[in-house]
Each structure stands twice: as structure tokens, then as C-alpha cells.
Amino acid sequence: MSSRRTPAKRASVSPRRAREPRSPLPPPELELFESAELESESELERRAFYSLSLAGQEANSLAFTQCRFRGADLSGCRLDQVAFTDCLFTDSSLANVRADGGSMTRARLAQCRATGLTWADGLVRDVTITECRADLSAWRMTAFDAVVFEGCNLTSADFTNADLRGATFRNCDLTSAVFHHADMDGARFRGCDLAGVGDLSSWRGAVVHHTDLMSLSYGLAAAVGIRIEGDDA
Incomplete structure (x- = not known):
């Protein structure tokens, strides 16, 4: 039996290079629990x-x-x-x-x-999360390193104070997700719905695919004080 490992709390604060998650090591055999x-x-x-x-x-x-x-x-x-x-x-x-x-x-x-x-206050490293429903999930103060969310429902998810520098989001629904005080330098978004995401001031350094900018546009406008009016104004 292996010795008990204490979960790491936060990853290093140094910049990270984007990489794909490493695969889980397969067991030689399994015993039913x-x-x-x-x-x-x-x-x-x-x-x-x-x-x-x-x-x-x-x-x-x-x-x-x-x-x-x-x-x-x-x-x-x-x-x-x-x-x-x-x-x-x-x-x-x-x-x-x-x-x-x-x-x-x-x-x-x-x-x-x-x-x-x-x-909360945890570590997620070398993890792939695919086609999962994780709406209303909370990841506060958690560090992400080589983590990919793909095709997930993350509506209203809470990433407050999370370290997302090693996270990638592909084809995810992040409508109304919260990123208050998150570290997002290098976090990557592609094919995602970003409508209504919270606290865009935390998005400095994030890498957003050009096709995702439309869903961010209203939030970005509000963040810099731009008022948008319709044709009937």
C-alpha cells in the first residue's frame, strides 16, 4: 500500500506553458469495491x-x-x-x-x-473533463495546471480567486460564470459561450478565440463604461 499523499494547495506562481493533460496510469488489475x-x-x-x-x-x-x-x-x-x-x-x-x-x-x-x-482551495492537475454537466459548480481558490474542459455545461460556475493559468475551455457553456479575482494569464477559451460572465477585469492575459468575442462584447463594453443603444433609441 502506498503512503498517504497530502494534496497540494496551490501551484507555483511562475508562468506556465500551455500543454495537454497527461493520461492516467492504467492499473494492472482491478478489484470490485x-x-x-x-x-x-x-x-x-x-x-x-x-x-x-x-x-x-x-x-x-x-x-x-x-x-x-x-x-x-x-x-x-x-x-x-x-x-x-x-x-x-x-x-x-x-x-x-x-x-x-x-x-x-x-x-x-x-x-x-x-x-x-x-x-474549493484545491488542486486539479493533468485532468480532462469532457461532456460533463457542471453547472453551479464552485472552484474557488483552486489551482488548475494542464486541465481541459471540453463540451461542458459550466453555466453559473464560480471560479472566484482560482488560478486558471493552466486551464483550457473548449466548446463549453460558461454563461454567467464568475471569475472574480481569478488569475487568468494564459487561460484559453475556444468555441465557448461567454455571455454574462462576471468581472472581466480579471481577464487580463486570457487567450480568447476570435469567434468567442461576440459573446463577450456586452460585458467588455460595460467594463469600460460604454452604453449600447438600439435602433429605436
Whole structure:
């Protein structure tokens, strides 16, 4: 059994080069997890969580390594200081999970539901999140390094004080998302709906594809005090 790793809180403040996330390391074999309960300070390695409901549980300082979640229900769990390393999530629910101070390293999430997920003051590194519903999710004070959101619903997501320098958003719905005091130097956006995003003063250094500027235009105009009137004015 590997030693327990403490989740890192913030990534380095030095500039980052954009890169694609590294892939999770595959387990040599998997053992089905058949327990109905999660226990605090447990280390779970090479476990398969298939069509299993663990909803509403509370456990802290859990470490999941080379685990696979397929059709798993973790909705409503409180998992502070959790660490997911080399894990895959497919068609699973993380809705309303609260995971303060957690880390996710070399992981992939695909077709998952994460509405209302709270991942605060944590670390997300080498992670791909694809076609997931993560509206109303909260990522306050979390550091992102080599993270790609692709085809995700992130409406009204909260990235307040997040370090997004290593984040890329492709074809995501970010309508009314909040970026208050976020560090966005180098964060990349392409094919995204950015209508109504909050606090554009934090967007200095962000890289936005030219096709996305239209959805940003009203917010940018308001930020510099431009008033827009219609033909009937």
C-alpha cells in the first residue's frame, strides 16, 4: 500500500506553458469495491466502483489511486482532503459533492453529472473533463495546471480567486460564470459561450478565440463604461 499523499494547495506562481493533460496510469488489475461505506483516512487502490451508490456519505482524507468509476453515484458526499490519482470517471454523479482542499491528478471525467460540485482551495492537475454537466459548480481558490474542459455545461460556475493559468475551455457553456479575482494569464477559451460572465477585469492575459468575442462584447463594453443603444433609441 502506498503512503498517504497530502494534496497540494496551490501551484507555483511562475508562468506556465500551455500543454495537454497527461493520461492516467492504467492499473494492472482491478478489484470490485463492494462495501457500502467509505471510511475516513482510507487508501483505496485499483478499485472498480461500478454501478454503485455511495451517495450522501461523509469521509475525509481519502486517497483513491488507479480507481475506475462507472455509473457510480457519489452525489451529496462530503469528501474533504480527498485525493484522486490516475482515476477515470464515466457516466457517474458528483452532483453536490463537497471536497474542500482536495486534489485530482492525472484523471479523466466523461459524461458525468457534477451540478453543484464544490471543489474549493484545491488542486486539479493533468485532468480532462469532457461532456460533463457542471453547472453551479464552485472552484474557488483552486489551482488548475494542464486541465481541459471540453463540451461542458459550466453555466453559473464560480471560479472566484482560482488560478486558471493552466486551464483550457473548449466548446463549453460558461454563461454567467464568475471569475472574480481569478488569475487568468494564459487561460484559453475556444468555441465557448461567454455571455454574462462576471468581472472581466480579471481577464487580463486570457487567450480568447476570435469567434468567442461576440459573446463577450456586452460585458467588455460595460467594463469600460460604454452604453449600447438600439435602433429605436
